[in-house]
Amino acid sequence: MLSIIVCIKQVPDTQKAVFDPKTGAIDRKSTDNIMNPDDLHALEMALSIRDRYGARVTAITMGPPQADDVLSEAYALGADECVLVSDPRFAGSDSLITTRVLSRAILRLGAFDLVITGCEAIDGNTAHVGYQLSEFLSMPLITQIHEFMIDGNHAIIERLYGHEYQKIRVSLPLLLSMGKNSNRVRIPRLVDIKECGEKPISLMTLNDIGGEPGEYGAAGSPTVVIKTEIFSHTRGRAVLEGGIEEKVDAIVHMLKKQNILRF
Amino acid sequence: MKDFESNNGWTRDVWVFTEIQDHERVLDGALELLTKGREIADAQGSKLYSIVFALDAEQYLPAVEQFGPDVILYCSDRALKHYDSQIFPDLYAGLIEKYRPSIVLFPSTEAGSDLAPRLAHRFSTGLTSHCTGLSIMRFDEYDRSLLVMQRPAYSGNAIATVICPHTLPQMATVQQGVFDRKEIAGGKPEIIRLPFEYDLATLRIESLEAPVRWDKPKVPLEQAPIVVAGGRGLGSKRTFDRLFELSGLLNGEVGATRVPVFNRWCGEERMIGQTGKTIRPRLYLGFGVSGQIQHTASIIDSEIIVSINTNKDAPITGISDYVVTEDASSFLSRLIDRLKREKRVQ
Ligand SMILES: Cc1cc2nc3c(=O)[nH]c(=O)nc-3n(C[C@H](O)[C@H](O)[C@H](O)COP(=O)(O)OP(=O)(O)OC[C@H]3O[C@@H](n4cnc5c(N)ncnc54)[C@H](O)[C@@H]3O)c2cc1C
Ligand SMILES: Nc1ncnc2c1ncn2[C@@H]1O[C@H](COP(=O)(O)O)[C@@H](O)[C@H]1O
Numbered sequence: 001m002l003s004i005i006v007c008i009k010q011v012p013d014t015q016k017a018v019f020d021p022k023t024g025a026i027d028r029k030s031t032d033n034i035m036n037p038d039d040l041h042a043l044e045m046a047l048s049i050r051d052r053y054g055a056r057v058t059a060i061t062m063g064p065p066q067a068d069d070v071l072s073e074a075y076a077l078g079a080d081e082c083v084l085v086s087d088p089r090f091a092g093s094d095s096l097i098t099t100r101v102l103s104r105a106i107l108r109l110g111a112f113d114l115v116i117t118g119c120e121a122i123d124g125n126t127a128h129v130g131y132q133l134s135e136f137l138s139m140p141l142i143t144q145i146h147e148f149m150i151d152g153n154h155a156i157i158e159r160l161y162g163h164e165y166q167k168i169r170v171s172l173p174l175l176l177s178m179g180k181n182s183n184r185v186r187i188p189r190l191v192d193i194k195e196c197g198e199k200p201i202s203l204m205t206l207n208d209i210g211g212e213p214g215e216y217g218a219a220g221s222p223t224v225v226i227k228t229e230i231f232s233h234t235r236g237r238a239v240l241e242g243g244i245e246e247k248v249d250a251i252v253h254m255l256k257k258q259n260i261l262r263f
Numbered sequence: 264m265k266d267f268e269s270n271n272g273w274t275r276d277v278w279v280f281t282e283i284q285d286h287e288r289v290l291d292g293a294l295e296l297l298t299k300g301r302e303i304a305d306a307q308g309s310k311l312y313s314i315v316f317a318l319d320a321e322q323y324l325p326a327v328e329q330f331g332p333d334v335i336l337y338c339s340d341r342a343l344k345h346y347d348s349q350i351f352p353d354l355y356a357g358l359i360e361k362y363r364p365s366i367v368l369f370p371s372t373e374a375g376s377d378l379a380p381r382l383a384h385r386f387s388t389g390l391t392s393h394c395t396g397l398s399i400m401r402f403d404e405y406d407r408s409l410l411v412m413q414r415p416a417y418s419g420n421a422i423a424t425v426i427c428p429h430t431l432p433q434m435a436t437v438q439q440g441v442f443d444r445k446e447i448a449g450g451k452p453e454i455i456r457l458p459f460e461y462d463l464a465t466l467r468i469e470s471l472e473a474p475v476r477w478d479k480p481k482v483p484l485e486q487a488p489i490v491v492a493g494g495r496g497l498g499s500k501r502t503f504d505r506l507f508e509l510s511g512l513l514n515g516e517v518g519a520t521r522v523p524v525f526n527r528w529c530g531e532e533r534m535i536g537q538t539g540k541t542i543r544p545r546l547y548l549g550f551g552v553s554g555q556i557q558h559t560a561s562i563i564d565s566e567i568i569v570s571i572n573t574n575k576d577a578p579i580t581g582i583s584d585y586v587v588t589e590d591a592s593s594f595l596s597r598l599i600d601r602l603k604r605e606k607r608v609q
Contacts, residue, residue, distance in 0.1 A: 014417065096383060096390070125415070125537065126392050131380040134348075140467050141348065141377075156471070161345070161373075167472035180525070222389030227424040228416055235568060239575070239586045247587050248597045251569060252605065254585065258567060260489065260513070260546050261605070 002055035003112040004046045008039040010067040011123040035070045038118025040185045041178040047078050056080050075199045076188040087205040092218030095128035103136035104209040113172045119179040130177040141175040273431045275309035276364040283317040289326050292370035292439030297330035299442045306399040318344040331447035340459035346374035352381040371436035379436050389427035390434040395441050438541040440485035480516050489515025490544045495522040496551015502592040503528040512602045520558050536561045551591035554579025
C-alpha cells in the first residue's frame with residue numbers, strides 16, 4: 001500500500017481578514033483561521049490516489065497547538081492519521097526553517113511514496129516550502145499536474161510546463177505540489193465531521209525531530225522582517241457623465257489625446 | 264543566528280539569473296533585473312554578473328551586453344534548452360560556490376521560483392520572493408551594507424521590508440515589470456564560457472511526450488503597452504472573448520482578474536495580480552473588475568486607469584483616472600463599434 005504524507009498549514013483567512021490600519025498586520029483575534037486553500041487540493045490529491053490505488057494518508061502540520069484544528073478538518077475529509085509538529089522553539093521560523101522542521105518530522109514518520117504540499121500559503125505567499133522540501137528530501141518535485149497515474153514503482157504525470165503540456169515518467173518517492181486548478185475538493189460527510197474530534201492527533205516536538213534549538217525558530221531564520229507598512233493609492237477619479245454614447249466619446253477622445261489611438 | 268565571516272571569500276558581487284524565455288529571447292524581467300543589479304553593484308562598488316544557461320547561448324549574449332554586466336558567465340548545451348530543476352540548481356550552486364557573489368537575483372518566473380528556493384536551501388541562506396523594491400543600505404548594528412528587499416505582505420495589503428543579515432548570499436526573486444530596464448552604451452563585459460559537464464544518467468524525470476505549444480499572448484502581458492482586462496462583471500466567456508476584439512483594435516493584450524482564469528474563460532498566463540503578473544502599461548481598461556487589492560497592487564503603476572463597472576463605488580474607482588458607470592458588456596461592444604468606425608474613417 002502506498003504511503004502518502006500531506007503538508008497542510010493553518011492560515012488566517014486573508015480574504016476576510018481584519019487589518020490594523022496602522023501596521024497593516026492582520027488582527028489575528030478578529031480573523032478566522034482556515035486550512036490554506038491550496039492544501040485542500042493537496043489533501044484531495046492524496047485522497048483520490050487512495051481511492052484509486054489504496055494508500056495510507058498522513059496529514060502533517062507545523063504550528064502552534066491550536067493548529068490542530070486543521071488536522072481535525074483533515075480527519076473529517078478522510079485522512080488516516082494526523083501529526084502536529086509543535087514546539088515554542090519553532091516560533092518565528094521563516095520558510096527555510098519551516099521546511100527544515102517539516103522535512104525532519106517527515107523523515108521520522110518512516111518510509112513514504114509521496115509527499116504532497118500546496119503550491120503556496122496565502123499568509124506568506126512564498127511558495128518556497130515545496131521546492132525546499134525537494135532539496136531536503138532529495139527527491140523531485142512536480143508542479144502544475146493535470147493527470148496522475150501510478151505505474152508500478154513510477155508515476156506517469158501530465159503537467160503544464162510554462163506554456164507547454166508535458167508528459168513525464170518519474171520513479172517514487174516523489175513530491176507533488178498542488179494548486180487550485182488541479183482538482184475539485186470533496187465535501188466532508190456529516191458523520192465524518194462528527195467523529196473527527198475524537199480521533200487522536202500525534203504530537204512531535206523539537207525533542208522528537210532532533211537538532212539544536214538554535215537551528216529553529218526566529219533564531220535560526222536567515223531572513224529578518226524589519227518593517228511592515230500598509231499602503232494605499234488614489235487617482236483622479238474623473239466620473240464620466242451622460243449616456244453611454246457620450247461616455248464612449250469621452251474615452252475615445254482621451255485615447256486620442258494621450259496618443260494611444262493612432263487611427 | 265551566527266554571523267558569516269566577512270572575509271570568508273565572499274565577494275560583494277551581484278548576480279542576475281538571465282533567463283531565456285521559450286528558448287528564443289532573453290526574458291524582459293531578466294533585463295530589468297540587470298538594470299537594477301547594475302544600480303546595486305554601483306552603489307557598493309562591486310561587479311555585476313549575468314548568468315546565461317541555454318541552448319546556443321551565444322546568440323543571446325549581444326542583447327545581454329547592452330544592459331551593463333561586467334562579466335557574463337554562460338553555458339551552452341542541448342540539455343539547457345528547457346529549465347531543468349535538477350541540472351540548473353546543480354550548475355548554479357557550483358558557480359556560487361566558486362565565485363562567491365553576495366547578492367543573487369532571479370526573476371520570479373516558474374524557473375526562477377524553482378531555482379531560487381533550492382539554492383537558498385543549499386547555502387542555508389534567506390530568500391525573499393516576489394520583491395517589488397531592492398536597494399542597498401548601511402546597517403551599523405551588523406557593521407555592513409545589506410540588500411534591503413521589499414515585498415507585498417498580508418495578501419498585498421501591506422509592504423514588508425526584509426533583510427538577510429547573517430548569511431550569504433542574499434537572495435531575492437522579482438516580479439517581471441516591476442523595474443525599468445535601461446541599455447548602457449559601450450560596455451564591454453568579460454565573457455566566460457563554462458564547460459557543460461553533467462551526468463545526464465542521474466536525471467530522474469523522463470520525458471514521454473514532447474511539450475506541445477499552448478495558446479499564448481503575442482507579447483507577454485508585462486510588455487503590452489495597452490491591457491484590456493476583464494473580471495467577473497463580464498459574466499461569460501462569450502463576452503470575455505470580445506476583449507480580444509478590443510485589444511486587437513488598440514494593439515494591446517487581454518488580461519484578467521483571477522475570476523475569469525478560474526472560470527476558464529482564459530489561460531492563467533493572462534492573470535494580473537499578486538498570483539499573476541505585474542503590469543505597467545500606458546493604458547489599463549478594466550471591465551467588470553471590482554478592484555480587490557490582490558489585483559490592483561499589480562496595476563497601480565499603469566499610466567492611465569479606466570474602470571467600467573455598474574457599481575459606482577467599486578473599490579477600483581478609487582484608483583481610476585476615468586470612472587465609467589455602465590454595464591461592462593454593453594460598453595465594451597459600443598466601444599468596439601465606435602473604434603471600428605473610427606478606423607474606417609481614416
Ligand atoms: C492570496 C490571494 C491571491 C489573489 N491573487 C489574485 C491575483 O493575482 N489576481 C486577481 O485578480 N485576483 C487575485 N485574488 C482574488 C481577488 O481577491 C479578487 O477576488 C479578484 O480580483 C476579484 O475579481 P473580479 O474583480 O473579477 O471579481 P469581483 O470582485 O466579483 O468583482 C466583479 C465586479 O464586476 C462588477 N459588475 C458586475 N456586473 C457588472 C456588469 N454587468 N457590468 C459592469 N460591472 C459589473 C461588480 O460591481 C464588481 O465590482 C487573490 C486573492 C487571494 C486571497
Ligand atoms: N507550517 C506548515 N506546516 C505544514 N505545511 C506547511 C507549512 N508551511 C507551509 N507548508 C506547506 O508548504 C506549502 C507552500 O507554503 P509556502 O512556501 O509557505 O507558500 C503549503 O501549501 C503547505 O502545503
